[in-house]
Amino acid sequence: MPELPEVETIRRDLEKKIVSKKIQKLEIKDSAIIKNSQNQFVKKLKGYFFSRINRIGKLLIFQIPNNDYLLVHLKMTGQLVFCDQKTCVAGGHSMTKEEDISGIGELPNKYTRVIFTFSDKSKLYFNDLRKFGYLKIVNEDELNLVKETFGIEPLTKNFTLDNFKKIFKNRKTNIKALLLNQKLIAGIGNIYADEILFDVGILPTRPVDKVAEAEIKKIFKSTQKIIKKAIQYRGTTFNSYRDGSGKKGNFKQFLKVYGRKGEKCIKCKKATIKKEKIAQRGTSYCPVCQK
DNA sequence: AAGATTGTTGCTTA
DNA sequence: TTAAGCAACAATCT
Numbered sequence: 610m611p612e613l614p615e616v617e618t619i620r621r622d623l624e625k626k627i628v629s630k631k632i633q634k635l636e637i638k639d640s641a642i643i644k645n646s647q648n649q650f651v652k653k654l655k656g657y658f659f660s661r662i663n664r665i666g667k668l669l670i671f672q673i674p675n676n677d678y679l680l681v682h683l684k685m686t687g688q689l690v691f692c693d694q695k696t697c698v699a700g701g702h703s704m705t706k707e708e709d710i711s712g713i714g715e716l717p718n719k720y721t722r723v724i725f726t727f728s729d730k731s732k733l734y735f736n737d738l739r740k741f742g743y744l745k746i747v748n749e750d751e752l753n754l755v756k757e758t759f760g761i762e763p764l765t766k767n768f769t770l771d772n773f774k775k776i777f778k779n780r781k782t783n784i785k786a787l788l789l790n791q792k793l794i795a796g797i798g799n800i801y802a803d804e805i806l807f808d809v810g811i812l813p814t815r816p817v818d819k820v821a822e823a824e825i826k827k828i829f830k831s832t833q834k835i836i837k838k839a840i841q842y843r844g845t846t847f848n849s850y851r852d853g854s855g856k857k858g859n860f861k862q863f864l865k866v867y868g869r870k871g872e873k874c875i876k877c878k879k880a881t882i883k884k885e886k887i888a889q890r891g892t893s894y895c896p897v898c899q900k
Numbered sequence: 901a902a903g904a905t906t907g908t909t910g911c912t913t914a
Numbered sequence: 915t916t917a918a919g920c921a922a923c924a925a926t927c928t
Contacts, residue, residue: 612907667908682908685905685906685907686906741907741908789907791908798906799906799907890905
């Protein structure tokens with residue numbers, strides 16, 4: 610599940626590879642993925658190029674020079690894989706299982722929904738097994754409306770302790786639901802919410818009005834620490850996440866609770882990591898370390 | 901073979 | 915008016 614660190618990794622990868630390249634051809638294998646009419650979509654992209662790539666929360670924003678923007682959301686299983694003869698690890702030629710370090714085989718595959726071909730013959734594949742992801746072209750006004758739906762963004766100058774404290778004010782939900790709420794704080798998903806709460810020793814069920822001032826500061830610091838480190842290691846690959854050239858992320862080895870149900874807690878070395886549904890999401894935590 | 905999985909939207913409820 | 919909670923969405927895996 611691509612969250613902020615994964616989407617940011619893809620953004621940085623693609624910015625290096627596709628900015629300024631003319632879009633020569635578009636192949637839409639499944640039009641349900643495109644949230645515009647197919648005609649509109651092709652008309653606004655073909656012959657143009659992306660002038661830069663931005664991100665807000667888990668949403669990628671590809672800027673097209675004539676004040677249009679291509680929004681790409683990967684949701685759970687979306688991938689954006691760039692391939693040219695030199696950098697592609699997931700396409701182009703037949704490969705053995707050993708050569709297939711991406712684990713996604715040759716491209717296009719049965720989950721490839723859209724293919725961009727640039728004028729230098731390089732390609733960008735949008736793959737999505739579960740088809741929750743989407744591509745949508747919007748104008749500047751529409752983009753601004755979309756941006757308004759996002760809360761404070763970690764790793765920007767807007768992400769201050771004061772602003773972070775504000776999202777706790779007058780709320781009754783639990784801390785896990787708060788961290789997952791994109792309208793309040795942008796980019797955290799199920800993996801990093803669990804990791805942050807384990808790091809600070811707070812139970813995911815704790816009501817936010819029972820989180821002390823000093824603990825809010827801890828969460829604030831931990832959020833930045835974990836997100837930065839996850840970006841440094843190019844994100845977490847559990848199943849489907851791949852970076853902009855099809856490779857897996859390397860942060861999984863640093864996860865302390867997520868995906869460790871039934872294992873001994875690495876902090877207290879006594880308790881067993883539990884997993885239950887909290888805030889409508891599978892939630893992993895240590896019943897001893899987290900209070 | 902039913903249930904879990906995941907992020908977000910939109911509806912309902914409080 | 916606003917927040918919280920939940921079903922729905924797609925497709926696969928267990």
